[in-house]
Amino acid sequence: MPRYKIAWMPGDGIGKDVMDSARLVLDAMKFDAEYVPCDIGWEFWCKEGNALPDRTVKVLEGTTCALFGAITSKPQDDAKKELAPELKDKKLVYFSPIVKLRQLFNLHTNMRPCKSYPGNPLNYRGTQLANPSGTELMIDQVVFRENTEGMYGGVEFYPLPESVYEALCANPKMKPWKQKGLENVALSTRIVSKQGCTNICKQAFDFAAKVGRKRVTLVEKPNVLRETGGLMTRIFREVAKNYPAIRADEANIDAICMWMFKNPQDYDVIVAENMFGDIVSDLCAGLVGGLGFAPSANIGDKYAVFEPTHGSAPKYAGQYKVNPMAMLLTARMMFDWLGETDRSQRLESAIARVIKEGKVRTYDMGGKSSTMDVAKEVAKYAG
Numbered sequence: 001m002p003r004y005k006i007a008w009m010p011g012d013g014i015g016k017d018v019m020d021s022a023r024l025v026l027d028a029m030k031f032d033a034e035y036v037p038c039d040i041g042w043e044f045w046c047k048e049g050n051a052l053p054d055r056t057v058k059v060l061e062g063t064t065c066a067l068f069g070a071i072t073s074k075p076q077d078d079a080k081k082e083l084a085p086e087l088k089d090k091k092l093v094y095f096s097p098i099v100k101l102r103q104l105f106n107l108h109t110n111m112r113p114c115k116s117y118p119g120n121p122l123n124y125r126g127t128q129l130a131n132p133s134g135t136e137l138m139i140d141q142v143v144f145r146e147n148t149e150g151m152y153g154g155v156e157f158y159p160l161p162e163s164v165y166e167a168l169c170a171n172p173k174m175k176p177w178k179q180k181g182l183e184n185v186a187l188s189t190r191i192v193s194k195q196g197c198t199n200i201c202k203q204a205f206d207f208a209a210k211v212g213r214k215r216v217t218l219v220e221k222p223n224v225l226r227e228t229g230g231l232m233t234r235i236f237r238e239v240a241k242n243y244p245a246i247r248a249d250e251a252n253i254d255a256i257c258m259w260m261f262k263n264p265q266d267y268d269v270i271v272a273e274n275m276f277g278d279i280v281s282d283l284c285a286g287l288v289g290g291l292g293f294a295p296s297a298n299i300g301d302k303y304a305v306f307e308p309t310h311g312s313a314p315k316y317a318g319q320y321k322v323n324p325m326a327m328l329l330t331a332r333m334m335f336d337w338l339g340e341t342d343r344s345q346r347l348e349s350a351i352a353r354v355i356k357e358g359k360v361r362t363y364d365m366g367g368k369s370s371t372m373d374v375a376k377e378v379a380k381y382a383g
Ligand code: IPM
Pocket: 073, 096, 098, 099, 278, 309, 311
């Protein structure tokens, strides 16, 4: 019997392209796994009205962990238009299946490393004043994004039920919306918990302590989001006290979007609430070559789903054109989680070597190679 049972979820768009590349490399590395294909994604929303069918959740429960490609997520109205005709009047609500998976399996921690590999023509070079020689800047950051709460918790209303509206009106700040009338108001909530904030801060500091990182930065906005941002900030400061050797500092989400651009090397480990983590992780990815180089791991206490940070890029679907590096780096994060340290190192070295040699590159890196050409080249060194 194979050692691991891996749920295989290509999803849609370029999800299949990049998952095929991962499979080629995993097989070349003789990874001892059985892969269980699972239905998830846009196709199942359109056909069944559920992008994450119950049968998939059942299958996942019996696996070691999951690999995930990408999924198309559209706003509510657009999603409804694409439903099969017989499902159209069933009041079905589209909710991103990856967000749902994170919540269902309590995958509380989203770890998103952004590291530059030497020789990547897309590496950030800073501004001319800050870096007159124009050499590539070596970035090595890890974002810890709270993955189940906050702005993406899914507690939203439109129209608002009376009871919710009335409860909100207890707050004097509701005055402007009271005047606008119920039917003109939509509500998305940002609910955070002490447990959620404590956990994500601890994960970030524990990681920093374990791998010898020197600095953890909280990304928040407590000057405006006084309650949720305030709670997260207080907890961050409290948790930080247990790690006196690590520098703990704070940045506002808006400010970091500027500072990250100016002084990216000032940042090391970053911790943030769900939406701010989503934003800042794309920003960090931009510094290391874009989403084509950004892996991620959704980690819970006993289960994990590994996915590249990028989306499904439907216009490239099936063309085997996109960069598989984010997916391959994601497979590497899976190796780490499984304790497959040797495979993890081999895979990362192979990726670094292919990037450095620069012979096999996808279009985003200025090359003409296909997704699978890159995978084959990585497999050649990793296998
Ligand atoms: C990500 C993506 C998802 C998110 C979307 C597709 C729901 O942007 O993983 O960063 O916001 O979490």
